[in-house]
Amino acid sequence: MKNEKVFSIKDLHISYGSEKVIKGVDIDIDRKGVIAIIGPSGCGKSTFLKSLNRMIDTIPSAKVEGSIKYRGNDINSDNLEVVNLRKQVGMVFQKPNPFPKSIYDNVAFGPRLHGVRDKATLDEIVEESLKGAALWDEVKDKVKKSAFSLSGGQQQRLCIARALAVKPEVLLMDEPCSALDPIATTKVEELIKKLSKDYTIIIVTHNMQQAARISNKAAFFLNGEIIEYSDTERMFTNPEDKRTEDYITGRFG
Numbered sequence: 001m002k003n004e005k006v007f008s009i010k011d012l013h014i015s016y017g018s019e020k021v022i023k024g025v026d027i028d029i030d031r032k033g034v035i036a037i038i039g040p041s042g043c044g045k046s047t048f049l050k051s052l053n054r055m056i057d058t059i060p061s062a063k064v065e066g067s068i069k070y071r072g073n074d075i076n077s078d079n080l081e082v083v084n085l086r087k088q089v090g091m092v093f094q095k096p097n098p099f100p101k102s103i104y105d106n107v108a109f110g111p112r113l114h115g116v117r118d119k120a121t122l123d124e125i126v127e128e129s130l131k132g133a134a135l136w137d138e139v140k141d142k143v144k145k146s147a148f149s150l151s152g153g154q155q156q157r158l159c160i161a162r163a164l165a166v167k168p169e170v171l172l173m174d175e176p177c178s179a180l181d182p183i184a185t186t187k188v189e190e191l192i193k194k195l196s197k198d199y200t201i202i203i204v205t206h207n208m209q210q211a212a213r214i215s216n217k218a219a220f221f222l223n224g225e226i227i228e229y230s231d232t233e234r235m236f237t238n239p240e241d242k243r244t245e246d247y248i249t250g251r252f253g
């Protein structure tokens, strides 16, 4: 494929009112694989992530300047359809947030929103998405039951299935395992690794072991700037910057 870059970001600045949170970020993100966004609390990781599918628009005080290109198109240009951008660039949040609906209706929600009405087609998308999120075997006999009847880890995989149902290219994940127990975390990590063969996954994590286990590349943020962006293995074995080393070895954060 010609354009291997999914995102190309130049001189990105984001502020909330007078507080500057992202201060001149440049980063290119390639197709497929897992990119971990790491850095201490408050350094702007979630803000950066939310800017990539314009979820940041929901915060009135937020102001975004600079260029974010998704597949070569400026996502902040007036003629870009946000609904289409969010179809391509899905999001999974820290706490599982299924809708108060059945398992089936949670997954069918996005496709219905985009106009799919045919029952057989919806059935197929729901099954495929639940299989993609490694949840199908656990729920196939009870898809009409409430999403709230699932465990926390299952709910998070349901949210991943819901994101997959509209066939995105990119998944943004903001600490998707922080509310999960170790077993559910392992399952979601395995799922992320599996999905990274077909999707580009950009994940914010506080967990350095998790970043090392699942990501191909890592970007270290500090005070709204990217200090280092490299292959994860390299960053974790031979970081270029002393501040990166101090952070990943737990000297601060």
Ligand SMILES: Nc1ncnc2c1ncn2[C@@H]1O[C@H](COP(=O)(O)OP(=O)(O)OP(=O)(O)O)[C@@H](O)[C@H]1O
Pocket: 016, 021, 039, 040, 041, 042, 043, 044, 045, 046, 047, 048, 059, 061
């Ligand atoms: N909705 C908001 N309104 C005003 N300020 C905000 C808002 N969201 C975040 N901030 C501020 O922006 C800064 C960066 O926050 P952000 O959540 O992006 O950091 P983070 O690196 O993801 O932190 P954490 O790891 O603790 O989640 C913080 O100082 C925070 O207080």
